[in-house]
Amino acid sequence: MVSPKVRGKPVALDGDRAVAEAIRQMSPDVVAAYPITPQTEIVMRFSEFVANGEVDTEFIPVESEHAAMSACIGASAAGGRAQTATAGAGLAFMWEVLWVASGTRLPIVMHVVNRSLSAPLNIHCDHSDSMGARDAGWIQLYDETVQEAYDNAIQALRIAEHPDVMLPTLHAMDGFILGHGLERLELLPDDAVREFVGVYKPEHSLLDVDHPVTYGPMELTDYFFEHKRQQAAAMERALEIIPQIGEEYGMLTGRYYGLMEGYRLEDAEFATVALGSTAGTIKTVVDELRDQGVKAGLLKLRCFRPFPATTVAEALGDKKAIAVLDRSLSFGAQCGPLFLEVITALFTHGFSPKVLNYAYGLGGRDIVPAQIHQVYKDLIDIDREGLAGPSLRYLGLRE
Amino acid sequence: MVINLKKMSAEQDLLAPGHRLCAGCAESIVVRQVLHAVGQPVVVASPTGCLEVATSPYPYTSWRVPWIHSAFENVASTISGVETMYRSLVKQGKMEDKGIKFVVFAGDGATYDIGLxxxxxxxxRGHKFLYVCLNNEAYMNTGIQRSSATPLGAWTTTSPVGTAIPGKRENRKDITAIVAAHDIPYVAQAAPHAWRDLITKAQKAIAADGPSFINVLAPCQRGWRYPPEETIAISRLAVETCVWPIYEVVDGEWKLNYRPSPKKPITDWLQSQGRFRHLLTSENRHIVDALQEIVDQQWAKLLERCRV
Structure with missing residues (x-):
């Protein structure tokens, strides 16, 4: 590892403000956004940047999230950079046009602050919103810390616009836990971010009136399937591109990013898999267990879409028992969406360790170290005694 | 703004022939007239609808100008994004100001209902664009379902003429007045038979400093049940009966563009189309009377607004 090219400025910010800073530094040509708790602070802060002339961005204060994504589609097709931010119901409201953005291969960047979906109404974190969008053709990165929210926000743009990818990209940070959680992070100098994101030169643009292009045609049985296959292929290529950009970002900042992060995972016997801020809690527990002689480890998944199946399978294949933590439910399914991916990856790569799935933290329910300890204890139990009881368990639920 | 028909007829249509709209469809007539008036450079957006599916079956396109379709409900947001990106890029010096104009062609479903x-x-928000509603008074693309632009009593496939209910039970809403209530610089109603009026309106609308809106009646031979060659005659009849008055609202000032003399009875309008045929029976006489009363009231209200 080489020393970073630039020195960051240490600051204390919550996730929303850190992301607002990242957007300011990237200075997209158009931002269209609608306020929703717990994302509101991003829009408020960015509106201040606009009001104070600190950005060149044209801000569209749309009347809904659906309009936000629709305006981003128009703006991106017009040949410049477009970004938005949302949460929970706002992301759900966008759902239809998320598919339009990806199917039209528009490199829009979206900052998601995870929030549960109604009903009942709840403003706190779970992953129901972004998991609800998992099949919409967007690259999905998950943030563990405020620093990662900032770093992923910036890398998302480069990933989306890579000529081999050209897919809309979102990164998701846990609502309130990160969004309103004050943490220390390092901000890059403005010019370093500008240089890293570079200049966007689209192959086509609606505003290139001398070369008229038809965007969003009708395709029926004759071409549609082939175009969907191309989207899938772009996702496959993104598996190569995301770590390359993570490496480049690491050279710049000293903070390197891959598709996943293994924490004391290599020699671990008992592993958990998680997304987002919970990974931080798990790391603490892993350290405590290691001190007690338990070979515990964590696979923190950064990139959920595309799902790095081979990377995950190779990292987990030799474990005695694995617990996958899902912060959302897929009602009527056998398991949560993350578990489904992990198990499929293991099985298709010839591994069949003992596995448990935990649903946790819905509607912002706290996840505390004692619960994670219980997870590892369960793993040791099933390794010794075999799996008894359901493979899907509820963590932190009053029953 | 002078309209030179000879020059205009020699210009290339920006909507190419070979599209898949029905014979007698008013939509392509209106689109070509409006684009002649607006001229290039122009970027066009359409929501899902007849025009969209008939002009963009991949790998073909009828659009000789940049064109975007995103979804059914969101064309106004989509063009907002395009127009804002243009302003942003020009302001930042990333592209030169070419005087690009932005036009939407949308059906009544996308305008009155799902896209309102x-x-x-x-x-x-005041984006500078011209929104043209191609109003054929129902969801024609999906097979003639009622919209909030469908008039009282009309047959559609979701307001069928049954033994208990004789067609649509509600009257259409006045979207043009609703748009005018936004206090945008230019709002108008037009009809394709009055081509000079429509072209003049499109010229005024595109020159306005802000959003503009033209609601154009777009007779649909399939949905309204009349022979395809009668589209222009039907359009004229709509105006002669005051079913579709043509007027404009310029910076809040209402102006009537045509006053029929004599004003033809609603029965002329109803007799011209199969969608109203069931109304011409004695038991549905009250619906015909109600329609005439609505037309008379709305006409009187319009005359008052236009101070004529």
Missing amino acids: QFLSGALE
Whole structure:
């Protein structure tokens, strides 16, 4: 590892403000956004940047999230950079046009602050919103810390616009836990971010009136399937591109990013898999267990879409028992969406360790170290005694 | 703004022939007239609808100008994004100001119903674009279902003429007045038979400093049940009966563009189309009377607004 090219400025910010800073530094040509708790602070802060002339961005204060994504589609097709931010119901409201953005291969960047979906109404974190969008053709990165929210926000743009990818990209940070959680992070100098994101030169643009292009045609049985296959292929290529950009970002900042992060995972016997801020809690527990002689480890998944199946399978294949933590439910399914991916990856790569799935933290329910300890204890139990009881368990639920 | 028909007829249509709209469809007539008036450079957006599916079956396109379709409800937001990106890139010096104009062609379903919120939002924000509603008074693309532009009593496939209910039970809403209530610089109603009026309106609308809106009646031979060669005659009849008055609202000032003399009875309108045929029976006489009363009231209200 080489020393970073630039020195960051240490600051204390919550996730929303850190992301607002990242957007300011990237200075997209158009931002269209609608306020929703717990994302509101991003829009408020960015509106201040606009009001104070600190950005060149044209801000569209749309009347809904659906309009936000629709305006981003128009703006991106017009040949410049477009970004938005949302949460929970706002992301759900966008759902239809998320598919339009990806199917039209528009490199829009979206900052998601995870929030549960109604009903009942709840403003706190779970992953129901972004998991609800998992099949919409967007690259999905998950943030563990405020620093990662900032770093992923910036890398998302480069990933989306890579000529081999050209897919809309979102990164998701846990609502309130990160969004309103004050943490220390390092901000890059403005010019370093500008240089890293570079200049966007689209192959086509609606505003290139001398070369008229038809965007969003009708395709029926004759071409549609082939175009969907191309989207899938772009996702496959993104598996190569995301770590390359993570490496480049690491050279710049000293903070390197891959598709996943293994924490004391290599020699671990008992592993958990998680997304987002919970990974931080798990790391603490892993350290405590290691001190007690338990070979515990964590696979923190950064990139959920595309799902790095081979990377995950190779990292987990030799474990005695694995617990996958899902912060959302897929009602009527056998398991949560993350578990489904992990198990499929293991099985298709010839591994069949003992596995448990935990649903946790819905509607912002706290996840505390004692619960994670219980997870590892369960793993040791099933390794010794075999799996008894359901493979899907509820963590932190009053029953 | 002079309209030179000879020059205009020699110009290339920006909507190419070979599209898949029905014979006698008013939509292509209106689109070509409006684009002649607007001229290049122009970027066009359409929501899902007849025009969209008939002009963009991949790998073909009828659009000789940049064109975008995103979804059914969101064309006003989509063009907001395009127009804002243009302003942003020009302001930042990333592209030269070519005087690009932005035009939407949308059906009544996308305008009156599913897209109303998006339209209202875009108008309130003041994006500079011309929104043309191609109003054929129902969801024609999906097979003639009622919209809030469908008039009282009309047959559609979701307001069928049954033994208990004789067609649509509600009258259409006045979207043009709703748009005018946004206090945008230019709002109008037009009809394709009055081509000079429509072209003049499109010229005024595109020159306005802000959003503009033209609601154009677009007779649909399939949905209204009349022979395809009668589209222009039907359009004229709509205006002669005051079913579709043509007027404009310029910076809040209402102006009537045509006053029929004599004003023809609603029965002329109803007799011209199969969608109203069931109304011409004695038991549905009250619906015909109600329709005439609505037309008379709305006409009187319009005359008052136009101070004539």
